[in-house]
Amino acid sequence: MSKELTTRAADYSQWYNDLVIKGGLADYSAVRGCMVIKPYGYALWENMRDQLDKMFKDTGHVNAYFPLFIPKSLFEAEEKNAEGFAKECAIVTHYRLKTDPNNKGKLIVDPEAKLEEELIVRPTSEAIIWNTYKGWIQSYRDLPLLINQWANVVRWEMRTRLFLRTAEFLWQEGHTAHATKQEAIAETEQMLNVYADFVEEYMAVPVIKGIKTANERFAGAEDTYCIEALMQDGKALQAGTSHFLGQNFAKAFDVQFMNKENKLEYVWATSWGVSTRLIGALIMAHSDDQGLIMPPKIAPLQVVIVPIYKGEESKPVIDAKVEILVKEFKALGIRVKYDNSDNARPGWKFAEYELKGVPVRIALGMRDLENNVVELARRDTKEKQSVSVDGLPETVKKLLEEIQRNIYNKALAFRNENIREANSWDEFVKLLDEKGGFISAHWDGTGETEDKIKDQTKATIRCIPMNNKMEEGKCILTGMPSGQRVLFARAY
RNA sequence: CGGGAUGUAGCGUAGCCCGGUUAUCGCGCCUGGUUUGGGACCAGGAGGUCGCAAGUUCGAAUCUUGCCAUCCCGACCA
CATH class of the missing domain: 3.30.930.10 (Bira Bifunctional Protein; Domain 2)
Incomplete structure (x- = not known):
């Protein structure tokens, strides 16, 4: 594949x-x-x-x-909510199918089974819940x-x-x-x-x-x-x-x-x-170009162990050692998998678990066992190190915590680098096209201006940050007075 | 919903323009063997509604029409 x-x-x-x-x-x-x-x-x-x-x-x-x-009559009760979702609703109009008399083996909607009142498949549940x-x-x-x-x-x-x-x-x-x-x-x-x-x-x-x-x-x-x-x-x-x-x-x-x-x-x-x-x-x-990167705290698998064996006689020895390790990991609440399947070689497994974003990989072969060590590899930095088997579960637990911190800090640094202030329309457009990210800029507070900015740049106001700093300025589009900056960005 | 592209074995593909033996190749899969420290190798083997449905034709993966799904761009979108 x-x-x-x-x-x-x-x-x-x-x-x-x-x-x-x-x-x-x-x-x-x-x-x-x-x-x-x-x-x-x-x-x-x-x-x-x-x-x-x-x-x-x-x-x-x-x-x-x-x-x-949700019965249509309930759905439409709160007008603004109903209007907001009207264009994207799936609607149930009938409750029965029947065999097509003109085409045996095919089904058609039974026209006699029309619902008195249509049912809306919930796009959200406010209506039924408030009712x-x-x-x-x-x-x-x-x-x-x-x-x-x-x-x-x-x-x-x-x-x-x-x-x-x-x-x-x-x-x-x-x-x-x-x-x-x-x-x-x-x-x-x-x-x-x-x-x-x-x-x-x-x-x-x-x-x-x-x-x-x-x-x-x-x-x-x-x-x-x-x-x-x-x-x-x-x-x-x-x-x-x-x-x-x-x-x-x-x-x-x-x-x-x-x-x-x-x-x-x-x-x-x-x-x-x-x-x-x-x-x-x-x-x-x-994630990166090698695949997913899962944060340890919610990763389906936190640790994968890959055996490296030479000849049939070494496999049971490694299996026995890993079995003990797996128990120790589980005792610490670590989600671990031992992949000793024989249909893929170690290199293939390494690539596969990197693609899946498993935070920590442990590889061990006879050479490691003799030295009482394993190879410990982390997905976020791709670093590998040889560590002692003694206290391995604790070592891994700490490493998982370190990975969690590291990927957060990395994402935080990236986010912070990509919040930029724009003080003129030209600067705003230039930043948007060349850098992307959040752009902190003054806005006159009207929906009309927001729409115009969206039409021209595809950027929307993502939010007015909580505890925002008050600061006098002029709207980047209209030049009208503004009391604070808001965050613009192109968004998913 | 508009524009563009795609759909052939689990995955990736050749063949399609210009219809004609048994649909090509690689990976994967199965069996046996050798292997195993970064996507192994040898030998043998299995696997196909050519997206679906009509139509044209002696004959359709190939031509026509309709439909379905996916991707990209737009419109749309808590």
């Missing part, structure tokens, strides 16, 4: 596709715009999901599950309601890309209800921080926390908070969003509660989500 990878310099998009496919994360499917997540990719998602799930629960949330289908919450919330004592669901959603995208934008994808969506505006805003901010902590600490991808402009805001939200990451090609990627929904959904679905003063009030809402898109961010933030 040819495992030649396209290089980043030759064709960045193709490089990305090659990593996803040849790295065994996902496959194309027979369904337009939908992909198959393969076991290796799904194991990565499971590790991400499990950690996030723990963090959600640590902040007081519980999981539930709501239906895939349900109406029945669950009567008093301030029922609040806050802090629920998350792990689910699939469907958005009928015109153009899809593996993990980054597919018609169906996996995600989690948190939907909370609160008695006060302040509490809902605090929740929105808290979950943004949870996302940022997760992405930085576990995925080793540095993010910028910020607030979206009105143009980029979630349909139906009062405010959308986001974390933005930078990819190696200089394009930004929205890695997660957290929305303060105000009372928009409470009013649309008539969700009121009795407060302590015995007065009816509409509840305050938030929603927040991250998706399998994060896997795309992970790939594009760290």
Whole structure:
């Protein structure tokens, strides 16, 4: 099997596709715009999901599950939200097939099985959830309601890309209800921080926390908070969003509660989500021309051990030694695989596990055993060293931590090098075309100007950074006064 | 959804323009052997709805039409 990878310099998009496919994360499917997540990719998602799930629960949330289908009348209740998603909805109109009388063996939609009311396949679940919450919330004592669901959603995208934008994808969506505006805003901010902590600490991808402009805001939200990451090609990627929904959904679905003063009030809402898109961010933030680079904390496999044997008699000796090591690794909670399969030689295995991004590789043969050492190779720097077998699990544990730090620091340095200030339109355009990355610039605060900049350069305002420095200046396009810089970038 | 490209064994491909024996080659796979410190070698072998469906023809991988999927560019997009 040819495992030649396209290089980043030759064709960045193709490089990305090659990593996803040849790295065994996902496959194309027979369904337009939908992909198959393969076991290796799904194991990565499971590790991400499990950690996030723990963090959600640590902040007081519980999981539930709501239906895939949403009656059209519910879907349209919150107008802005419905409008925002209308163009990308899949709709169920019938509930039965029948044999084609004119073409035996083929099926057609039974025209007599038309639904009274069409069902929308959820692009997000606010509608069905708020319709349900109406029945669950009567008093301030029922609040806050802090629920998350792990689910699939469907958005009928015109153009899809593996993990980054597919018609169906996996995600989690948190939907909370609160008695006060302040509490809902605090929740929105808290979950943004949870996302940022997760992405930085576990995925080793540095993010910028910020607030979206009105143009980029979630349909139906009062405010959308986001974390933005930078990819190696200089394009930004929205890695997660957290929305303060105000009372928009409470009013649309008539969700009121009795407060302590015995007065009816509409509840305050938030929603927040991250998706399998994060896997795309992970790939594009760290990987190189040899393949994927997995951050140890969420890598499906942290360590692979490859035996190097000469003749049949040495194999059992190495197997026996490794068996002990594997037990020790597992005792320390290290995800390890011993690949003693006989159908590939060591060199082939080395290349294969580099492609898959396994953080640490251990090779050992008789020569090593005699000297009580192994060859320890790290994926991020490709460095190899000979280390003692004594205390090896601890050595590896420390190395995994070091790799996690290193790839984060590398991504952070790259991100920081690629935030540049622009003080004129010419400079802005030049930076965008020649360097990419985030461009920090003044903007007059209007949607019109933002649209014009987007039309002319394809750059959008990624966010207004949190705790942004206030600074008088002039909008790079219109010259109108501006009180702070915002971050522009071309984005995925 | 518009423009461009692609689809032949698990992967990568030749053949297609100009229709005509048994569809080419490499990798991988299976068997046996030799091997194993950076993508091993020898010998033998298996594997094909030529993306799908109609049509033209004595005859279609090759020509025509429709459809499906993928990639790139655009439009679109929390």
